[in-house]
Amino acid sequence: xxxWENMVHRRKNAGADQALGKDRDGQPVFWVETSDSVSxxxxxxxxxxLSVRLLDDSRPVLNKVVDSFVNKFFPSGYPxxxxxxxLRYSQFRALQxxxxxALSVLSTQSLLFAAxxxxxxAQATVVSWILRDGMQHVGKLICSNLxxxxxxEPKRWRILADVLYDFGTGxxxxxxxxxxxxxxxxxxxxxxxxxxxxxxxxxxxxIYSSFAKEGNLSDLFAKGxxxxxxFNIVGIGVGIQLASTICSSMxxxxxxxPLLSIVHVYCVCEEMRAAPVNTLNQQRTALIVADFLKTGKxxxxxxxxxxxxLLFPGRLIEDAGNxxxxxxxxxxxxxSRINKWKSVLPEEKFILSRGTKCTDMVLEHxxxxxxxxxxxxxxxxxxxxxxxxxxPSAPVAKDAYQKVxxxxxSFLSEVRAKGWHTDRFxxxxxxxxxxx
Numbered sequence: 439x440x441x442w443e444n445m446v447h448r449r450k451n452a453g454a455d456q457a458l459g460k461d462r463d464g465q466p467v468f469w470v471e472t473s474d475s476v477s478x479x480x481x482x483x484x485x486x487x488l489s490v491r492l493l494d495d496s497r498p499v500l501n502k503v504v505d506s507f508v509n510k511f512f513p514s515g516y517p518x519x520x521x522x523x524x525l526r527y528s529q530f531r532a533l534q535x536x537x538x539x540a541l542s543v544l545s546t547q548s549l550l551f552a553a554x555x556x557x558x559x560a561q562a563t564v565v566s567w568i569l570r571d572g573m574q575h576v577g578k579l580i581c582s583n584l585x586x587x588x589x590x591e592p593k594r595w596r597i598l599a600d601v602l603y604d605f606g607t608g609x610x611x612x613x614x615x616x617x618x619x620x621x622x623x624x625x626x627x628x629x630x631x632x633x634x635x636x637x638x639x640x641x642x643x644x645i646y647s648s649f650a651k652e653g654n655l656s657d658l659f660a661k662g663x664x665x666x667x668x669f670n671i672v673g674i675g676v677g678i679q680l681a682s683t684i685c686s687s688m689x690x691x692x693x694x695x696p697l698l699s700i701v702h703v704y705c706v707c708e709e710m711r712a713a714p715v716n717t718l719n720q721q722r723t724a725l726i727v728a729d730f731l732k733t734g735k736x737x738x739x740x741x742x743x744x745x746x747x748l749l750f751p752g753r754l755i756e757d758a759g760n761x762x763x764x765x766x767x768x769x770x771x772x773x774s775r776i777n778k779w780k781s782v783l784p785e786e787k788f789i790l791s792r793g794t795k796c797t798d799m800v801l802e803h804x805x806x807x808x809x810x811x812x813x814x815x816x817x818x819x820x821x822x823x824x825x826x827x828x829x830p831s832a833p834v835a836k837d838a839y840q841k842v843x844x845x846x847x848s849f850l851s852e853v854r855a856k857g858w859h860t861d862r863f864x865x866x867x868x869x870x871x872x873x874x
Contacts, residue, residue: 511664513657520649520658521857522740523712527649530712531662532669534705538603539673540680541698544691545610547681549624551617577632585640590719590866591751592641593710599637600706604699606630611695614688648715648739710748714739716857718807719864720763721751726858727814728757730849731822738856759818760796763810764868770798775829780873782830783839788813789871790820790830797821803872807860808850815849816842 468481470493477493512528513519588595609627613620646658684690715722716739725745729737747753754760767776771791779789787802787809797817801810819838829835854860 511661511668513654513661515652515654519652519654521651521714523714523743524649527645527709527712528662528665530705530708532665534600534702534709535666535669536673536676537698537702537705538600539670540677541604541607541611541695541702543674543677543681544685544695544698545607545627547685548611548614548688548691549620551614577629577634578636581633581636584637586864587866588637588640589644589717590864592644592715593713593746593748594751595637596641596645596710597703597706597748599634599641600703602630602637603634604702606634608695608699611691644715644717645710645713648713707748711744711746714743714857717859717862717864718810719751719866720761721746721753721755723807723810723814723863724755724758724761726853727759727811727818728755730815731818732757736849736852736856739858754796757818758814759821761799761814761817762796763799763801764865765798765800766869767800767871770800779830786812790817792817792820801863801865801868801870803870805863805870807858807863810863811850811853811860812842812846815846 468479470477470479472478479491479493481491508516517524584595606627606629609623609630613623613627616623642659642662643655646655646662650658680690680694685694718726722739722742725742726737729735729741752762754762767789770793771779771789775791776789779786787805789800790813791798791800797820799810799813799817801813816838819841820835823834823838830839850860
C-alpha cells in the first residue's frame with residue numbers, strides 16, 4: 439500500500455503552474471510514497487520533470503541487490519510497462535548471448551590454428567574483432583535488400599539470422615581440418631555472419647516494439663542491450679574456459695561446438711515465441727479471423743504468439759479461407775473478373791480470387807490492415823459457404839459481404855482494443871495494384 443504524506447493542491451493557474459510543477463502558493467509539488475520499507479520523495483521540478491529521491495530504505499541487503507539489478511537491466515515500471523512474455527524473452531536472450539559468445543571464442547581459436555598460429559584463448563578473444571571484415575561486409579550489403587520481408591516476418595528472419603550465424607561459426611570451427619582452404623572457409627563463414635548481423639539488427643526494433651506498452655521503446659532497447667552486453671562478457675569467459683580445457687583439441691570442439699549451437703538456436707526460438715508482435719501480416723490476420731469465426735472473440739497478440747509458424751509463416755489456414763496475399767494481380771484473376779469486382783465492390787481495396795487450393799487476395803497500394811482484415815473475413819465466409827468461382831455478384835458472395843458489413847465495425851473495434859495495429863498491413867514486398 440502506498441502512503442501519501444502530501445497531496446497535490448489545486449492550481450491557481452492550470453497552464454503555467456502545472457507546467458512549472460507548482461501549487462497555488464508557488465511551492466514545488468511533492469509527495470512521499472512508502473512501500474515495502476522504502477520511502478521515496480517525488481517532486482516536480484521547475485521544468486516540469488519528476489525527480490525521485492530515496493529517504494529511507496530498511497530492506498535486507500539481498501532485496502536491495504535484487505532491486506538494483508532490476509533497475510539496471512529491466513525497463514522503468516517493470517512489469518507494468520511491458521507486454522506479457524518480456525521476462526521469458528529476456529531469460530532466453532541472456533542464455534542465447536552467452537552461448538553465442540562462447541561459440542565465437544572457439545571459432546576464432548580454430549581460425550588462428552588453421553592460419554598456422556598457436557594462440558592462447560585470451561589471444562583468440564582479442565583478434566575476434568579483426569576477423570569481422572572482408573566478406574562480412576558483402577553479406578551485409580546483400581541482406582540489406584530484404585528489409586521489407588523482415589518487417590513482415592521479424593520472428594522468422596531473427597531465427598534464420600542465428601542459424602546463418604551458427605553456420606558461419608561452424609565453418610570457422612572446422613577450418614583447422616582443411617588449412618589449405620583457410621581463406622575460402624573463413625570468407626564464406628564471415629559472409630554468412632555478415633548477413634546474420636544485418637537480419638538480427640533489422641528485426642530487433644519490431645520485437646522490442648511489441649513489448650513497449652507505454653511508448654518506452656528507447657528504455658526497452660537500452661535495457662535489452664545491457665542484458666546482451668553482460669551475458670556476452672560471461673559467454674566470453676565461458677568460451678575462454680572451454681578453449682583452455684575440453685576444447686583445446688579439435689575433438690573437444692566437435693563436441694562442444696554443436697551443443698552450444700543447439701542451445702543458441704533453441705533460445706532464440708523461445709525468445710521469438712515469447713514476443714507478442716502486434717502488427718498484421720498474412721499469418722496473424724488469418725489467425726485473428728479464424729478465431730473470430732470459431733469463437734466470436736478476437737485473440738490478442740499474446741494469445742496468438744505461441745501458435746505462429748515461425749519457420750513457414752506462409753502456410754494456409756483453412757478456417758480463415760486459405761487466404762494467400764501478395765501474388766501479382768494478372769496471375770490470379772482474369773481481366774473480365776477484375777472489372778466485375780470494380781463494379782460490384784467499388785469501395786473495397788482488395789480483390790479476391792478463389793482457386794482450388796487457396797484464395798488469393800490482392801491489395802491496392804493504399805490498403806491498410808483494416809482492408810486486409812475485411813478481405814480475409816469475406817474470403818473466409820465465402821469459403822465456408824462453399825462457393826466456387828470468382829463472381830462477387832453471386833448470391834453466396836453477396837450474403838457473405840452483407841455479413842461482413844454487419845459484423846465488421848464491432849470486429850474492428852475489438853481488434854484494436856486487443857492491441858493490434860490496423861493502420862498498415864505488412865506483406866513483405868507483396869505485389870499490389872492501383873486503379874487508373
